[in-house]
Amino acid sequence: xxxxxxxxxxxxxxxxxxxxxxxxxxxxxxxxxxxxxxxxxxxxxxxxxxxxxxxxxxxxxxxxxxxxxxxxxxxxxxxxxxxxxxxxxxxxxxxxxxxxxxxxxxxxxxxxxxxxxxxxxxxxxxxxxxxxxxxxxxxxxxxxxxxxxxxxxxxxxxxxxxxxxxxxxxxxxxxxxxxxxxxxxxxxxxxxxxxxxxxxxxxxxxxxxxxxxxxxxxxxxxxxxxxx
Amino acid sequence: xxxxxxxxxxxxxxxxxxxxxxxxxxxxxxxxxxxxxxxxxxxxxxxxxxxxxxxxxxxxxxxxxxxxxxxxxxxxxxxxxxxxxxxxxxxxxxxxxxxxxxxxxxxxxxxxxxxxxxxxxxxxxxxxxxxxxxxxxxxxxxxxxxxxxxxxxxxxxxxxxxxx
Numbered sequence: 001x002x003x004x005x006x007x008x009x010x011x012x013x014x015x016x017x018x019x020x021x022x023x024x025x026x027x028x029x030x031x032x033x034x035x036x037x038x039x040x041x042x043x044x045x046x047x048x049x050x051x052x053x054x055x056x057x058x059x060x061x062x063x064x065x066x067x068x069x070x071x072x073x074x075x076x077x078x079x080x081x082x083x084x085x086x087x088x089x090x091x092x093x094x095x096x097x098x099x100x101x102x103x104x105x106x107x108x109x110x111x112x113x114x115x116x117x118x119x120x121x122x123x124x125x126x127x128x129x130x131x132x133x134x135x136x137x138x139x140x141x142x143x144x145x146x147x148x149x150x151x152x153x154x155x156x157x158x159x160x161x162x163x164x165x166x167x168x169x170x171x172x173x174x175x176x177x178x179x180x181x182x183x184x185x186x187x188x189x190x191x192x193x194x195x196x197x198x199x200x201x202x203x204x205x206x207x208x209x210x211x212x213x214x215x216x217x218x219x220x221x222x223x224x225x226x227x228x
Numbered sequence: 229x230x231x232x233x234x235x236x237x238x239x240x241x242x243x244x245x246x247x248x249x250x251x252x253x254x255x256x257x258x259x260x261x262x263x264x265x266x267x268x269x270x271x272x273x274x275x276x277x278x279x280x281x282x283x284x285x286x287x288x289x290x291x292x293x294x295x296x297x298x299x300x301x302x303x304x305x306x307x308x309x310x311x312x313x314x315x316x317x318x319x320x321x322x323x324x325x326x327x328x329x330x331x332x333x334x335x336x337x338x339x340x341x342x343x344x345x346x347x348x349x350x351x352x353x354x355x356x357x358x359x360x361x362x363x364x365x366x367x368x369x370x371x372x373x374x375x376x377x378x379x380x381x382x383x384x385x386x387x388x389x390x391x392x
Contacts, residue, residue, distance in 0.1 A: 009376045015383050017348045019329055020253050026262055028244035031237050037270035080270075084262050108259035115263070 026085035037080035082115040089115040092178070097121055099192075100176045101203060106196050121181040122189040122210065130193035130204050131216040138188045138207040145190070145205045146178040177203070193220065236276050240269055243286045250290045250349035254341045256334045261293070268293035286350050287360045294342060332382040340375040343368055 081090040086105035089112070090098045097119045101107050109125040116123045124131060184190060189210050194203040204220040244265070251261040268289045272279045282288045333341065339361075346352045346360065354372075358365040 006373075008380075009373065012376045012380050012383060013344075013348050016253070016329065016333070016344065016379060020249050020349065023249075023252070023258075025245055025248055025252070026258065028241065029266060031240055034240065034266060034269045035273055037266065038273040041270055042274055082263070082266075084259060084266075086259055108257055111259050111263050 029083050033081060033083050040080035079118040079120070082118070084111065087112055087115075089119055091119055095180070095182060097179045097181055098176045099179060101194060107194070112192070116179075116190075119181060121179055122184065124189050124191045124208060124214075126191075126193045126216065128196040129216045129218060130220045131191050131208065131214045132206045133208040134213045134215045138185065138209055140183065140185065141190075141205055141207045144180050144183045144207065146180075147175075147205075177205075232276055232280075235280060236273055239280075239285060240273075243289065244269070246349055247286055247289045247293065250345035251293045253333050253349060254294055254345055256330055264293040264296050265289065267296050284346075284350070284352055284356055284360055287346050287352060287356070290345055290350065291342065291360070294338075294345070328382040329379065332379050336375050336378060340371045340378075343371040344375050344379075347372060 079091060082088060083090075084107075086102055086107035088098075088100045088102075090100075092098060097116070099112070099116065106127055109127045113123050113125040116125070179190070184207070187210050188207050191206045191208045191214075192203065202220065208214065247268070248258075248261055248265045251265050252258055255261045255264065271292055272285070272289050279285050279288050333344070336344065342361065343357060346357045347354075352360070354365050354368050358368045361368070
């Protein structure tokens with residue numbers, strides 16, 4: 001196989017090749033997903049170039065006027081859809097972003113975080129750990145996340161169940177989760193935790209203060225009024 | 229579909245898996261590699277007129293994917309000081325792969341990993357790799373030799389004997 005290499009080296013290279021070649025690989029995404037990603041990249045690049053001058057002027061004006069910055073992370077709905085074997089992140093026409101974790105696979109938290117960031121959603125994503133702010137979590141998770149199948153399900157911690165309350169929200173099964181990125185307040189991130197068991201699609205959402213100390217546990221925090 | 233689009237579609241279909249395997253060997257994560265390779269193919273599609281004339285378009289994709297990953301990790305280190313919160317994401321290749329070999333691959337210096345990826349998974353010869361990386365063939369051989377020395381220590385005797 002590696003005829004031009006030293007025979008001893010060739011044996012090592014063949015062993016490396018065989019090790020990786022034996023692994024099952026996910027099939028290629030649809031070509032349309034690749035070209036859509038390319039188009040979105042081109043739009044971002046062109047938009048960045050044409051807006052650079054105007055942006056610099058606007059920043060100067062805002063600085064002189066002492067005006068406040070944006071209220072929250074700007075949703076970037078020109079971001080391309082991400083369709084991978086374990087999860088997908090797709091922008092909706094109404095400004096929402098839909099995250100789907102597929103059964104039978106454990107999504108790479110870093111890849112999920114990156115995909116959400118490309119859609120303007122600041123998130124801390126963890127597999128096998130569920131993280132929340134050590135103090136009272138920022139309110140409003142019910143306005144940010146809509147869970148699949150079942151209606152809004154806030155795990156009251158503390159206090160009664162209510163949309164927009166501080167408690168974490170949890171989905172017990174597969175299905176698309178709709179995220180309203182524009183509803184995430186400035187300085188706040190969405191903490192998303194899920195099991196490392198590929199058959200257990202339990203996923204938990206809560207809001208956390210960016211940079212605040214976190215408490216992470218191996219099971220979702222139900223709080224004193226937990227459900228499930 | 230234009231001729232160029234048809235050509236890119238054929239290239240994408242034939243090259244996705246070998247490119248993905250090459251990047252998996254470097255990243256240790258199928259899911260991360262999948263995202264990086266998808267990004268690299270998106271860039272190849274954007275620059276197809278240039279990439280199609282490249283002497284080794286697959287090498288262009290693999291190198292772009294690896295560079296994308298390196299840039300992303302550098303940026304992410306700055307953004308997330310919370311150390312180790314996703315340590316489990318470092319590898320999702322627990323099944324079917326020699327853990328020592330995987331670790332050794334991932335800890336090779338970047339240029340050595342690149343040479344291994346291009347030589348082993350894209351089956352490029354030394355001169356083509358040298359041309360692609362812009363270095364002398366002797367330098368490619370030196371990187372390959374150092375990488376093999378490191379990897380040999382991690383391979384069990386039975387693995388190397390099987391291919392003799």
